[in-house]
Amino acid sequence: MSSSIQVGKLEAIYTKRARGGQMDPRPSVVLKAGSGIVGSPDQAGKRQVTLIDKAVWAQLMAEVGADLPPSARRANLLVSGIDLKETRERVLRVGGCRLKVWGETRPCEQMDAAAPGLAAAMRRDWRGGVFAEILDDGEISVGDPVHWVEED
Secondary structure, three states, rough: OOOOOOEEEEEEEEEEEOOOOOOEEOEEEEEEEEOEEEEOOOOOOOOOOOEEEEEHHHHHHHHOOOOOOHHHHOOEEEOOOOOOOOOOOOOOEEEEEEEEEEEOOOHHHHHHHOOHHHHHHOOOOOOOOEEEEOOOOOEEEOOOOOEOHHHH
């Protein structure tokens, strides 16, 4: 087995002002361990932050014949170079902060409102992204490296 670590990149950060509200791009955000993104309406629980893969989003757009920005997914973090499929209980480092993936983010009805057929396309192979718990306080910024933390 190779000892090299696959390193990806944090491509974009989005936050919402209120539950169900518009997603706003941010150059950086502050994470609070066990809570969520500082200032976000989604706090606590195990779904403190959501992530989606940039390449998967592009595939989804091609499949449904749409050209929506990744913010339409309503995920907080857009990453590239990292496979999110079947990563439950793995730990991902984004910049200086660790995030523990707890599961797949299932698509909601807002996805079909954005593009017909999008929700069904997302239901296969974890393509709706993942949700995670924040393990470390800190600031993350667009451009930060992203990689899986290898278990001992």
